[in-house]
Amino acid sequence: MTPRLYNYDLDAECYRVRLVASVVGIPLDIVGLDVFPGHDHLTDAMLALNPAGRLPVLVDGPLVLTQVPAILWHLASRADATPGLIPAAPAITLEWLGFAMGDLASATTARNAAMLGQGDPVAPRRAARAALRRLDDHMIRAGIAGHGFVAGDRLSLADLALFPAFALSRDFGVDHDEFAALRLWARRVRAVPGFITMPGIPDYH
């Protein structure tokens, strides 16, 4: 059965799901919603699926998933997924998935503030820049260890979950100049078979 994704094209969280699905080769039944300015995600039907009033929502048979790590994990572990995004020892991948959803949540907040006028962008921008710095520091050490990806020498779910916050950082006023290790890493992520972009991420490679 094809999983159904309730999706908003301009949302970075929804992009994470489309990106992972594309890389593991799982087609999605995408239901496009007009979140801004339409508020389609706040209808009674959508709130019945996710009372938090938030996208993405993935429905796969009886399963209704609203937390991004659960959605990504589910897609990558489906029997028909191209294997490899969840390593045999997944703790480090989970560690960086946690970083993507926790430390880098500020990137989503900052971008929504900058682009949709939702709140003050200054504090989340500062927090997002600090988190990207920590990720850059990590990738410098990964490079010394001979690893090209965040959780080791191979692409994992964590890289795809982390990629949007960096790739879209110019949307909230954080340039790529000072993140040399992240520029090199992002280039490797872009080269992965099945990689797709979203509005705001140029498609030129």
Next chain:
Amino acid sequence: MTQDLWLPLALTAAIEPGTSAGSVIDGVEIAVWRDTAGRIHTWEDRCPHRGMKLSFGFVRGDHIACLYHGWQYDAAGQCRYIPAHPDVEVPKSICVKTWPVAEAGGMVWVWLAAGAAPQAPDLPQTTALRSLYLDCPLSRVVTLLQAATPLGGPARLAGPIAYLPSDAGALVVGLQSIGPDRCALHITVTGSPTSAQLTSLTHKAEALRRFAEAMEAAA
């Protein structure tokens, strides 16, 4: 910092063939890009068409194309192709300012001053550690380096280069002033450091950044 010198603006390894990045020296915005043949270029970071940063653009062979409308420039900065007007012979007046560039000691150097550039800095073979960006004036970091820092020291200064003793070997550090409250250190190591030593140095570099930025915040 005087601009009558070769100035470092990136580590060589950070600019892979076929890529571009932005860098700023005392407010001057510079696109640094490497063509697919491996030649490095330092240009004014501004497309003559609509002012878009060329560092956001994409490299095709020995041309760089602007992200906005795809105007393509050759290695001399001359516009060669305008996608919206494919049959137009592009006027010679459409060109980007370029600066002399050199690579030495694992760093990219630019010559922003007027007149012919002298020979590039003569530096030893090094291993790149990292570029470290700090939210403080370069003068603050230089003062710290001249005493002693978590990274090593005290430093001997020669223009925009600091030489520091460290327990992993002598460090050669390129000093970049970005603006009144931002700077970058391009840190390289001489000799044959082990990966454990390099990893240890990355932690010390972060400690230096924390220390310098905390001083700046308290000032």
